[in-house]
Amino acid sequence: MRRENQSSVSEFLLLGLPIQPEQQGLYFVLFLGMYLTTMLGNLLIILLIRLDPHLHTPMYFFLSHLAFSDISFSSVTVPKMLMNMQTQDQSIPYAECVTQTYFFILFGCIDNLLLAVMAYDRYVAICYPLHYAIIIRKELCLCLLSGSWILSCAYALTNTLLLVQLSFCADNIIPHFFCDPAALFMLSCSDTSLNELIIFTAGAVVVILPLSGILVSYGHIGLCILRVPSTKGICRALSTCGSHLSVVSLFYGTIISLYLSSSSGQSNDKNIIASMMYTVVTPMLNPFIYSLRNRDMTLALGRLFR
Numbered sequence: 001m002r003r004e005n006q007s008s009v010s011e012f013l014l015l016g017l018p019i020q021p022e023q024q025g026l027y028f029v030l031f032l033g034m035y036l037t038t039m040l041g042n043l044l045i046i047l048l049i050r051l052d053p054h055l056h057t058p059m060y061f062f063l064s065h066l067a068f069s070d071i072s073f074s075s076v077t078v079p080k081m082l083m084n085m086q087t088q089d090q091s092i093p094y095a096e097c098v099t100q101t102y103f104f105i106l107f108g109c110i111d112n113l114l115l116a117v118m119a120y121d122r123y124v125a126i127c128y129p130l131h132y133a134i135i136i137r138k139e140l141c142l143c144l145l146s147g148s149w150i151l152s153c154a155y156a157l158t159n160t161l162l163l164v165q166l167s168f169c170a171d172n173i174i175p176h177f178f179c180d181p182a183a184l185f186m187l188s189c190s191d192t193s194l195n196e197l198i199i200f201t202a203g204a205v206v207v208i209l210p211l212s213g214i215l216v217s218y219g220h221i222g223l224c225i226l227r228v229p230s231t232k233g234i235c236r237a238l239s240t241c242g243s244h245l246s247v248v249s250l251f252y253g254t255i256i257s258l259y260l261s262s263s264s265g266q267s268n269d270k271n272i273i274a275s276m277m278y279t280v281v282t283p284m285l286n287p288f289i290y291s292l293r294n295r296d297m298t299l300a301l302g303r304l305f306r
Contacts, residue, residue, distance in 0.1 A: 012174050038071065062145070066286070080092065257274050
């Protein structure tokens with residue numbers, strides 16, 4: 001990096017959550033419990049899928065990687081937030097802040113793409129059950145997974161490289177619990193128009209295209225069920241897609257609420273709460289959704305404990 005592009009700020013200050021100082025201990029215990037639940041729940045899903053031969057299918061192959069992504073996504077922000085709450089030290093070095101931004105974008109994008117891939121898997125399983133093994137081959141699964149990682153790495157790297165070109169002068173206070181890219185743009189004393197253009201246009205593509213694929217997949221699934229309406233077919237579709245649809249609704253619901261609150265100029269506290277939903281709450285709830293609403297996972301869990 002050239003000298004003129006280097007930041008004059010060596011560290012940032014994270015203001016954290018909008019809570020009173022006397023409530024720090026209570027919230028620390030709460031978020032520590034949520035983080036440990038996220039870790040244990042998703043690790044249990046990975047363990048079940050690895051150990052149970054009945055779960056060695058494409059759907060659970062993608063689910064194991066989604067669980068790993070959820071663990072990583074939550075680990076990018078929550079441990080630092082907990083450490084700041086415990087030590088009352090709000091500082092984060094410049095390099096650590098940039099690194100946190102990179103991995104935050106990376107694993108957020110991976111989650112998004114994996115949900116779209118899983119929707120396509122469910123579409124083939126319900127609409128073309130006799131050809132499922134031919135269409136969803138091991139090679140295709142590896143290609144879809146590799147493509148998701150490559151696209152996510154490219155998107156995160158592009159945004160991070162543009163970020164390190166910015167200069168930060170006097171103001172180094174981030175009104176958030178992690179290094180949010182939008183908050184960093186507001187602190188920069190450089191022209192951020194290119195950064196904002198890339199992160200919002202490319203970000204819209206990264207979100208809208210997978211969401212469109214999910215909606216199209218479930219549209220075809222609905223039409224397939226309506227063509228041959230039967231109680232057995234509806235129950236099979238719900239048991240196959242119910243967990244995934246619940247996770248999709250939770251994930252995109254929090255992202256859309258964050259976008260609407262930002263575009264409508266609502267308070268920063270509401271933005272922080274919306275960010276907390278998809279960085280902390282959603283990864284914690286995913287294992288429960290897949291365990292409670294999925295018969296295969298429930299049976300595998302019973303076999304493991306027996």
